[in-house]
Each structure stands twice: as structure tokens, then as C-alpha cells.
Amino acid sequence: MSKPGESMTYRHPGTPARRFTYRPMERVLLPGASAFAIGGVLLHASPWFGLGLALAAFVAMWLLTQSRLSAALITGYVSAGAAWYLVAQADQPELVTAGFWCHVIAAWLLAWACVEQLAAIATQSRLYQWILGVLIPVLFGVWLLILWELVTRGLEVPQVLLPSPSQIAQRFTSSTHILWADFRQTFLKAVLIGYTIGCATGFVVAILIDRSPFLQRGLLPIGNLVSALPIVGVAPIMVMWFGFDWPSKAAVVIIMTFFPMLVNTVAGLGAAQAMQHDLMKTYAASYWQSLFKLRIPEAMPFIFNALKINSTLAMIGAIVAEFFGTPTVGMGFRISTEVGRMNVDMVWAEIAVAAMAGSLFYGAIALLERVVTFWHPSVRSS
Numbered sequence: 160m161s162k163p164g165e166s167m168t169y170r171h172p173g174t175p176a177r178r179f180t181y182r183p184m185e186r187v188l189l190p191g192a193s194a195f196a197i198g199g200v201l202l203h204a205s206p207w208f209g210l211g212l213a214l215a216a217f218v219a220m221w222l223l224t225q226s227r228l229s230a231a232l233i234t235g236y237v238s239a240g241a242a243w244y245l246v247a248q249a250d251q252p253e254l255v256t257a258g259f260w261c262h263v264i265a266a267w268l269l270a271w272a273c274v275e276q277l278a279a280i281a282t283q284s285r286l287y288q289w290i291l292g293v294l295i296p297v298l299f300g301v302w303l304l305i306l307w308e309l310v311t312r313g314l315e316v317p318q319v320l321l322p323s324p325s326q327i328a329q330r331f332t333s334s335t336h337i338l339w340a341d342f343r344q345t346f347l348k349a350v351l352i353g354y355t356i357g358c359a360t361g362f363v364v365a366i367l368i369d370r371s372p373f374l375q376r377g378l379l380p381i382g383n384l385v386s387a388l389p390i391v392g393v394a395p396i397m398v399m400w401f402g403f404d405w406p407s408k409a410a411v412v413i414i415m416t417f418f419p420m421l422v423n424t425v426a427g428l429g430a431a432q433a434m435q436h437d438l439m440k441t442y443a444a445s446y447w448q449s450l451f452k453l454r455i456p457e458a459m460p461f462i463f464n465a466l467k468i469n470s471t472l473a474m475i476g477a478i479v480a481e482f483f484g485t486p487t488v489g490m491g492f493r494i495s496t497e498v499g500r501m502n503v504d505m506v507w508a509e510i511a512v513a514a515m516a517g518s519l520f521y522g523a524i525a526l527l528e529r530v531v532t533f534w535h536p537s538v539r540s541s
Contacts, residue, residue, distance in 0.1 A: 188269075189216045189217075189220045189272050190220075192216040192265045192268035192272065193212075193213045193217060193265075195262070195264045196261070196265040197209065197210075199258040199259070199260075199262040199265065204258020204259045204262060205248075205258070208244060209261075209262055211237075212241060215233060215234065216269065216272075218233055223276070227279050228276070228280060234269045234272045234273040235270070235273040235298075238266050238273060241262070241266035242305045249309055249312040250312060263309055274295055274298055274299060277294065304324045308324050308325060318503060319503050321503075326504045327504050327511065330505055330508045334505065337493070341488055341492075341512070342490070344485075344488045344489040344490075345405075345408070345481065345489045345491065345513075346474070346516050348405040348408075348409070349489075350409075350473045353408065353409035353410065353412025353473060353476070357412060357413035357414070357415065357420065358465070358466060358469055360413065360417055361420025361421040362420055362421075364382075365421050365425045369425065369428045379425070383418070385414060385417065386417075390415065391479070393414060394407075394411050394480040394483045395484070397410040397414075398483055403484045407480065407484070408477045408480040408489075411476045411479075411480040412472075412477050415469075415473065415475075419465045419468050423461040423462060423465035424458060424461065424462055426458075427459070427460070427461030428450075428457075430454075430457045430458060430461065431453055435453055439452075459528075460532055463527075463531070463532065466524050466528075467525065470517065470520045470524055474516065477490075478490050478494070481495075482495050490512065493509050494509050494510070497509070
């Protein structure tokens with residue numbers, strides 16, 4: 160038997176010899192899934208279902224020596240069917256036994272094996288890498304939701320402690336108008352406006368600091384001081400200064416996003432090498448020509464790092480600021496009020512909206528980074 164990572168040559172009747180490289184988890188996942196499936200049968204939980212899971216694991220182990228894609232398809236298909244069957248059983252307490260949980264673990268291991276095979280296939284071509292780069296995280300996220308659903312329903316977890324994804328989805332679909340109003344108030348107004356002003360201000364001040372050593376000695380310590388201010392102390396003051404509507408929340412976002420952009424831009428402006436500066440001097444370039452044609456392009460990876468960091472800080476700052484005073488709309492307002500009413504499913508629906516908005520915002524900035532910094536080694540090598 161070969162060691163993990165060792166290549167072996169397999170020859171099957173009617174097929175040419177082929178090279179196959181073991182991945183370390185392949186020695187654990189499929190045998191483990193088979194063992195848990197048979198263990199569930201011995202614990203008197205759905206014998207035919209458990210034997211089917213074990214058979215699928217054995218078939219996948221054989222297909223693995225033939226084609227990773229075939230093994231991925233069989234494990235993915237069987238794990239999806241198993242998830243549907245187990246979720247249907249979770250509402251029947253008499254069926255939720257130790258064998259049931261063995262079958263849950265077996266189905267999860269099959270799904271993990273599917274992801275392992277897809278990850279190996281993704282390295283074979285650029286097309287596979289692009290398609291599976293999206294599919295693998297989606298499969299992983301879906302199985303997290305499935306496990307969440309099985310645990311909350313199978314163990315009868317009270318809704319006030321942790322609602323199931325199906326309950327959250329039901330509340331989501333029945334409260335879309337409320338969620339949209341909260342999203343518009345918090346994200347489209349406070350987050351985007353505060354994010355834009357905070358990042359732009361930090362960038363401009365960084366240029367001024369780079370231009371003037373006096374400002375560098377004076378403004379950087381002040382910026383450091385501003386970054387250390389606690390949001391729970393700043394938010395009430397901003398509400399008193401700018402009122403209860405979105406401008407006070409945008410002011411909090413400006414404060415939170417200013418310093419990361421300032422520090423990263425200052426560091427990026429100093430990233431150009433001495434040889435590059437000497438080259439610009441041989442061209443008789445002025446300060447502004449050197450800034451826009453050399454130093455700012457060299458600083459772009461640092462600037463985009465700040466933009467990505469601020470995309471998450473802005474959402475957090477706006478939501479927390481709404482806890483300290485807001486009109487009867489907004490994500491933070493809804494979370495604080497619905498927790499008091501014990502409507503935890505609505506709280507999770509708001510969290511889902513915030514997570515999706517933040518993820519899409521971060522993804523858009525990351526995509527823009529790849530377009531702008533296509534020349535950077537970190538982008539060219541990916």
C-alpha cells in the first residue's frame with residue numbers, strides 16, 4: 160500500500176496503465192464513511208439506507224482508481240440523497256437514535272470525499288479551477304447548513320437558542336419588505352457613504368503626509384489615536400452631533416475606515432524600490448509624475464488591502480452604531496428589538512442579509528483588485 164502523496168500505477172482489464180496520486184484524506188474519508196454506515200446498521204437505524212451508504216463508499220473507492228470525476232459524482236450524488244432522507248427523518252424523535260447520527264457522519268464523510276476529489280480535479284486545468292473554485296465553497300456551505308438543520312431538529316434545540324435554517328428561511332421569505340428597508344437604511348446609506356468618504360479621506364491625507372514630513376510626524380499619531388477610540392463610546396456622540404438618522408452612522412463608519420486606509424496607503428507609497436526612483440529621476444520626472452506613474456501603482460496592493468479590510472469594518476460599525484439611536488428601521492435597530500421580543504429567527508435573517516451584503520461587497524472589491532493589479536505577482540501566479 161502506498162504512502163499518502165505517493166504515485167502508483169494501476170492497470171485494469173481493457174484500460175491502459177495510469178498514474179494516480181493519493182491525497183492524504185483519501186485513506187480516511189471513504190473507509191470512515193463505510194464504517195459509520197455499517198455502524199448505524201448495527202445500531203438498528205435504517206438498515207437498507209446504511210448498507211446503501213456503505214456500498215456507495217466501496218464503489219467510490221474502486222472508482223477512485225479509475226477516475227476522480229466518477230468518484231466525485233457518486234459520492235456527491237449519494238451524499239445529497241442521504242441529506243434529503245436524513246432531514247426528513249429528523250422530525251421523528253423515535254428515529255433519531257445513535258444509528259441515525261452514525262448515518263449523518265457517514266453522509267458527511269461522503270460529502271467531504273466529494274469535495275476532496277473536486278479539489279484534486281481543479282488543479283488539472285484553468286477551466287476546472289474557475290468552475291470548481293465556485294462549486295466547492297458552495298458545497299461546503301450547503302453541508303454546513305444541512306448539519307445545522309439536522310442538529311437543531313434532531314436534538315430538538317429550542318428556537319430561542321438556535322433556530323434551524325429552514326425556520327430562518329421561512330422568516331426571510333415572509334419579511335422581505337422589512338429586510339429590504341433595513342438593508343437600504345444601513346448598507347445603501349450609512350455603509351456605502353461612510354465607506355466612500357472614509358477611504359477617500361484616508362487616501363488624500365496619506366498623500367499629504369507623504370508630501371510633508373511635518374504632517375507625517377503630526378497626523379499619524381492623531382490617526383492612531385482615532386483608530387483606538389471604542390465604537391461604543393463614539394457612536395452615542397455621533398448620534399448627538401448628527402441626529403438619529405443615517406448620517407450619524409456614516410460618521411462612525413468614516414472614523415472606522417479612515418485609519419486603515421491612511422496607514423496602508425502611507426506604507427504603499429514607500430514600497431517603490433530605489434532603482435525605480437532613480438529611473439524616474441533620469442526621466443526628469445516631477446514629484447507628481449513620479450507619484451501617479453510609479454508610487455501610486457506600486458501602492459495599489461496596499462490600498463486594496465485597506466479597501467477589503469474596511470468593507471467588513473464599515474458593516475460592523477454601522478450595525479453597532481444603530482444600537483445607540485436610530486429611526487425605526489435599520490439592521491442594528493431590528494436586531495436589538497427582535498432579540499428583546501425573542502424573535503431569534505428574525506435576528507438570524509438580518510444576520511444573513513448582513514453576511515451576504517458584506518461578502519458580495521468584499522468579493523466586488525477583490526474582483527476589482529484583480530483587474531487593477533493584474534501586473535502584480537500575486538495576481539499573475541493565481
